[in-house]
Each structure stands twice: as structure tokens, then as C-alpha cells.
Amino acid sequence: xxxxxxxKKHDWKRTAFxxxxxxxxxxxxxxxxxxxxxxxxxxxxxxxxxxxxxWGMKNFKVFFQEFVGPVSEFRPALKNTIxxxxxxxxxxxPLTLMIAYFLYKKIAGYKFYRVMFFLPNILSAVVxxxxxxxxxxxxxxxxxxxxxxxxLLATDRYWLGMSYPMLAIVVYTIWTGFGTNLILxxxxxxxxxxxxxxxxxxxxxxxxxxxxxxxxxxxWPTLTTLIxxxxxxxxxxxxxxxxxxxxxxxxxxxSYWILSVVMNPAGDVRYASxxxxxxxxxxxxxxxxxxxxxxxxxxxxxx
Amino acid sequence: MxxxxxxxxxxxxxxxxxxxxxxxxxxxxxxxxxxYVGVFTFFSALKTHNEFVSKMFDLPSEWLFMxxxxxxxxxxxxxSGTNMVGMLINSVWYTAGSTVLTIACxxxxxxxxxxxxxxxxxxxxxxxxxxxxxPIVGSLPAQYKLIMTLGIDxxxxxxxxxxxxxxxxxxxxxxxxxxxxxxxxxxxxxxxxGHLKTFVQVMLPQAMPSIVSLVILSAIGxxxxxxxxxxxxxxxxxxxxGLYEFQLNTVYDMDFPSLFxxxxxxxxxxxxxxxxxxxxxxxxxxxGGLKG
Numbered sequence: 001x002x003x004x005x006x007x008k009k010h011d012w013k014r015t016a017f018x019x020x021x022x023x024x025x026x027x028x029x030x031x032x033x034x035x036x037x038x039x040x041x042x043x044x045x046x047x048x049x050x051x052x053x054x055w056g057m058k059n060f061k062v063f064f065q066e067f068v069g070p071v072s073e074f075r076p077a078l079k080n081t082i083x084x085x086x087x088x089x090x091x092x093x094p095l096t097l098m099i100a101y102f103l104y105k106k107i108a109g110y111k112f113y114r115v116m117f118f119l120p121n122i123l124s125a126v127v128x129x130x131x132x133x134x135x136x137x138x139x140x141x142x143x144x145x146x147x148x149x150x151x152l153l154a155t156d157r158y159w160l161g162m163s164y165p166m167l168a169i170v171v172y173t174i175w176t177g178f179g180t181n182l183i184l185x186x187x188x189x190x191x192x193x194x195x196x197x198x199x200x201x202x203x204x205x206x207x208x209x210x211x212x213x214x215x216x217x218x219x220w221p222t223l224t225t226l227i228x229x230x231x232x233x234x235x236x237x238x239x240x241x242x243x244x245x246x247x248x249x250x251x252x253x254x255s256y257w258i259l260s261v262v263m264n265p266a267g268d269v270r271y272a273s274x275x276x277x278x279x280x281x282x283x284x285x286x287x288x289x290x291x292x293x294x295x296x297x298x299x300x301x302x303x
Numbered sequence: 304m305x306x307x308x309x310x311x312x313x314x315x316x317x318x319x320x321x322x323x324x325x326x327x328x329x330x331x332x333x334x335x336x337x338x339y340v341g342v343f344t345f346f347s348a349l350k351t352h353n354e355f356v357s358k359m360f361d362l363p364s365e366w367l368f369m370x371x372x373x374x375x376x377x378x379x380x381x382x383s384g385t386n387m388v389g390m391l392i393n394s395v396w397y398t399a400g401s402t403v404l405t406i407a408c409x410x411x412x413x414x415x416x417x418x419x420x421x422x423x424x425x426x427x428x429x430x431x432x433x434x435x436x437x438p439i440v441g442s443l444p445a446q447y448k449l450i451m452t453l454g455i456d457x458x459x460x461x462x463x464x465x466x467x468x469x470x471x472x473x474x475x476x477x478x479x480x481x482x483x484x485x486x487x488x489x490x491x492x493x494x495x496x497g498h499l500k501t502f503v504q505v506m507l508p509q510a511m512p513s514i515v516s517l518v519i520l521s522a523i524g525x526x527x528x529x530x531x532x533x534x535x536x537x538x539x540x541x542x543x544x545g546l547y548e549f550q551l552n553t554v555y556d557m558d559f560p561s562l563f564x565x566x567x568x569x570x571x572x573x574x575x576x577x578x579x580x581x582x583x584x585x586x587x588x589x590x591g592g593l594k595g
Contacts, residue, residue: 013497013498014419014498017415017419017497017498017499017502018415018419018421020411020499021411021412021414021415021502022411022412022415022416022427022468024408024411024466024468025408025409025411025412025466025467025468025469025473026412026427026468027466028408028463028464028466028467028468029430029467029468029469031449032446032449032464032467033434033467033469035449036442036445036446036449037439037442037445039445039448039449040439040441040442040444040445040446043444043445043448044441099330102323102326102330105323107323107326107327107330108323108327109327109330109331112334113330113333113334114585115581116330116333116334116337116338117333119337120337121523122523122527122570122573122574122577123340123527123570123573123574124526124527124529124542124543124569124570124573125527125529126527126529126543126546126547126566126569127344127546127566127569127570128340130546130550130562130566131340131343131344131566132340134343134347134359135343139359140359140360141360175336183584183585186585187585187586207319207322228436229435229436231438232435232436232437232438233438234438235438235440236438236440242529242530242533243529243547254440255440258440258441258443258444259443259530261444262443262444262447262534263533263534269444269445269447269448270444272441272443272444273441273442273444273445274441275440275441276439276440276441276442276443276444277440277441279440279441280437280438280439280440280441283438283440284437284438286438287436287437287438291436
């Protein structure tokens with residue numbers, strides 16, 4: 001479905017058109033993506049010595065020493081990042097699938113609920129976090145339930161190895177986390193041919209089998225995409241830490257740590273680049289493996 | 304009662320009815336929590352400061368609608384002194400500019416790559432796919448450095464960063480143009496139209512539903528974005544940044560009713576746009592596999 005055949009004479013108008021259509025996005029890509037990431041790698045290998053920039057591995061050495069050292073801020077940051085990642089993979093994703101299923105089955109009021117589940121995506125996180133902070137903050141019924149006089153976001157107490165502020169932010173990410181994925185999942189389910197489900201229904205297939213054996217395989221490509229994206233964000237997974245606690249009370253994450261270095265005029269941005277690079281290199285094989293694995297599974301369930 | 308027609312006319316078993324009943328109640332509880340956010344914000348905006356502090360979860364004793372008017376003046380960005388009128392102006396140009404540029408760049412690139420054969424077209428498509436799955440963690444410092452070096456922070460020139468054509472929007476539009484027949488364009492060429500005219504007058508209108516839903520999602524995202532403006536528009540705060548820093552810097556003696564009035568005002572445009580275009584967004588946002 002595109003132009004075919006080539007004219008012998010060079011068509012300058014056509015060339016000018018193609019260049020005009022592509023030049024701006026290509027320049028943007030070269031400057032704000034390719035150069036930025038190239039420079040990011042360069043920065044990781046440079047550090048200040050006696051006021052002069054020199055090349056070397058010092059940033060990485062410092063990072064590894066700190067990571068295994070007695071008091072590391074990265075170990076808890078990594079732990080929190082993994083908690084957020086696991087929440088979105090093992091809690092939000094399955095819940096999204098279930099919600100999409102019941103919306104697809106046209107549960108009473110499904111149009112209204114579809115809007116409600118999407119609402120956190122259109123309301124600014126600034127608004128949602130401020131209201132949420134009041135709801136679990138000082139003197140709120142929820143904070144009182146946990147016996148946390150200062151509020152859930154400002155106490156250091158623990159629940160199953162997670163501090164209350166961390167718990168409060170994890171709950172927030174679940175509460176506001178369905179939106180986009182739900183729309184994409186619903187879109188995939190709505191494209192399932194009606195006859196397939198009709199045939200299954202005539203065979204007396206129950207709800208669980210319908211979901212697991214018919215709907216799941218048919219939305220697998222979409223699910224693969226969403227799961228791969230979740231893994232792409234494995235080390236950038238984070239609640240709105242900036243809006244809630246700025247990393248205090250055991251809520252530091254890797255992406256917030258990098259952001260805080262950038263926002264701090266005295267922050268060592270080259271060190272932050274090195275830390276980012278390390279986590280990128282760790283994440284890359286994981287993403288590729290998951291993508292490969294999901295596509296293998298897809299091939300096995302092809303209908 | 305159209306809503307009660309579940310399972311497309313087939314009567315359900317008792318077990319199914321129970322499951323649907325339980326899920327319905329859970330959904331209702333979720334919806335109630337969302338509505339509560341709205342009601343809480345609305346009532347808080349109508350109270351006096353003292354009333355908010357002493358009776359946070361009660362109804363306002365007097366409904367002070369003037370708080371919404373006063374908020375425009377009372378809510379100020381601490382560092383720059385910008386009031387909410389200024390923030391609103393910043394939000395509007397930042398959102399409109401970013402959205403138009405992003406979608407325009409994605410659309411032109413997607414059209415050229417999907418419909419014309421030229422050197423590098425496959426490369427552009429592959430790069431877009433690879434970009435989406437590269438788990439890059441720490442490019443923020445380099446990006447910040449570049450923007451400071453170029454000196455495009457604190458000015459509308461920051462919109463240069465929005466001219467991105469690669470990525471998610473590109474993939475969606477590429478898929479759309481791929482499935483759009485080239486014979487429309489051929490007919491236009493025979494009528495003597497040039498490449499640009501054919502694109503703008505014949506092909507583009509057919510892509511409108513997809514483009515509109517991408518525009519709205521992109522606009523909502525930009526309107527609500529706080530990290531970008533917080534880093535690069537410190538002296539030109541948008542509503543998201545202004546409200547965030549307003550509540551951050553005045554924790555001990557904060558004018559809560561003005562804050563909540565400001566928050567409501569800031570979500571109003573987004574809510575209106577979402578309600579109007581709801582169907583378009585829901586039915587035109589699709590993502591298939593990631594195969595390249």
C-alpha cells in the first residue's frame with residue numbers, strides 16, 4: 001500500500017517533500033536522543049580531579065564500593081525500586097486484566113466504571129498526591145487506623161518490612177495505576193471476534209476457562225507489549241516520590257535519586273550518569289529475555 | 304435497562320451472578336474513592352482556612368465560592384512570584400506547543416516512512432522500536448546539561464525538545480498509514496495535486512480520529528507533567544509546578560482553601576476535554592504486538 005515503481009529522472013519535488021517531512025524529527029532524534037545518550041555514557045567515564053575533568057572508571061568504583069559498603073543508600077533505593085516494579089507487574093497488571101475482563105463482559109455500569117478507572121490518568125498527579133496525602137495524613141481516619149499520629153507518609157514505622165510511607169506510596173500507585181493499560185487491554189478484548197466466544201459459550205465453557213483459555217491467548221500480543229514495557233521500566237519504577245516524601249523515611253528509589261542529583265546544584269551529575277549506566281546495562285538483558293520469552297509463549301498459544 | 308444486559312442475552316448461573324455482584328461492589332467502592340477525591344477537594348475549596356484545619360472531613364459551614372476567584376491571586380509560585388493567571392498562561396502555551404509539535408512531527412514522519420520508499424526508512428522504523436524497549440535509566444543528567452548549554456530553559460524555546468517524531472505516537476500512526484490505501488493519493492496525483500497537497504488534503508483528514516486521540520492523550524500528559532517544567536521552566540511555572548511548590552513552601556501556614564480551589568481550577572480544562580472526547584480516546588487507542 002505505498003508508492004510503487006521508480007521514475008528514471010530524479011524527482012526533486014518528491015525528494016524535497018520527503019526531506020521536509022522528516023528533517024525536524026530526525027534532527028530532534030540526533031540531538032535530544034542520540035547525542036544525549038552518547039554524552040550520558042561519556043559523562044559516566046569522566047570525573048573531577050584537582051578541579052580538572054579526567055577520564056576513568058572512578059565513578060563506577062565509587063558506586064560499587066558504596067553499594068557493598070556498610071551504609072549504602074543504593075541498597076534500600078534498589079529494594080524500593082524493586083518493590084514498585086513488583087507491584088506494577090504482580091499486582092497492577094493482573095488486576096488490570098481482571099478489570100478489563102469484567103468491563104468487557106459489560107458488568108452493570110461498565111461505561112461509568114471505565115471512566116472512573118481512567119480518571120487518575122487525566123487528573124494531575126500533583127492534585128491526586130495532595131489529596132491523598134491529606135487522606136492518609138495527620139489525624140485522618142486511615143492514619144489513626146494504623147496508629148500513626150503523624151500520618152502514614154511521615155512516620156518510620158514498619159509493616160511487613162516496608163515502612164508506612166513506602167506502603168502508603170505503593171498503595172497510591174495501585175490506586176492510580178490502571179488507566180492506560182486498561183484502555184489498551186480493553187481495546188484488545190473488544191477486537192476478539194464475537195463468534196469465538198459464542199462457540200465457547202455453546203460448549204458450556206465457564207468464566208474461568210473463558211478468561212484463561214480463550215481471552216488470554218487472544219490478547220497475548222497486547223499483554224506482551226504491556227509486560228515488556230513494565231520490564232523496560234524496571235529500574236525507573238517509582239511512585240511519585242518527589243511529590244510525597246522526596247526520598248525521606250526509607251522511600252528513596254533509583255530514579256528519584258538521579259532526579260535529586262540533577263535538581264541539586266552541587267550534585268555530581270557524572271556520578272549519577274555512571275549509576276544510571278550500570279542499571280541500564282543490568283536491565284537490558286532482562287528486557288530482551290522477557291521479550292524473547294513472551295514471544296515464545298505467544299508462538300505456543302497461537303490460534 | 305440496557306446496562307443490565309450482561310453476557311449478551313445468555314442467562315447466567317448463580318455462581319456467575321455472585322461473582323458479578325461482588326466485582327460490581329468492588330468497582331463501586333473504587334468509583335466511590337475517586338468521587339470522594341473530587342468531593343473532598345470541592346468542599347475543602349469552599350471552607351475558611353481555620354475550618355479546614357479544625358474540621359477537615361466535615362461539610363463546609365458556609366460555601367465560600369469567592370475562594371475560587373481569590374485563588375487566582377492568592378496562589379503564587381514562591382520563587383518567581385507568578386500568580387495563577389500567569390501559571391494558567393504558561394500551562395496553555397506549554398501544553399498547546401508541545402502537543403502540536405510532537406504530534407505534527409510524529410505524523411509527518413510516520414506518513415513519509417510508511418508511504419514513500421527512500422534510503423533509511425526501515426532504519427527509522429527500527430530505531431523507533433528499539434527506543435521503546437531500551438531500558439535507559441540515567442540520561443536525565445545529560446539531557447539537563449544539554450538544555451542548560453543550549454540555554455533554552457525558562458523560555459518558549461524549550462518547545463524544541465517536543466519536536467520528537469520517534470516512539471509510541473510514531474508507531475501508532477505508522478500502523479494507521481500502512482493500512483490506508485495509496486490509491487487515494489494516486490487519484491489525487493492524477494488530478495494534478497502535489498505531494499504536500501495530497502498529504503494535507505487527502506490523506507491527513509482520514510487519519511484524524513487517530514490523531515485526535517493521540518493529541519488529547521499527549522495534551523493531558525503535558526498539562527499534568529511536573530518534572531519537565533520543574534527542571535526547565537523554573538521562572539515560568541505551569542499550574543502543576545506552581546501548585547506543587549505553593550503547597551511545598553508554605554506547609555506551616557498554608558492557605559488550604561485557595562490551594563484546593565487552585566487544584567480544582569487546574570483539573571477543570573482536562574476534565575472537560577476528556578468528557579467531550581471520551582469515546583474517541585477509548586475507541587482509537589490500540590496497541591498490538593511489538594514485532595518489528
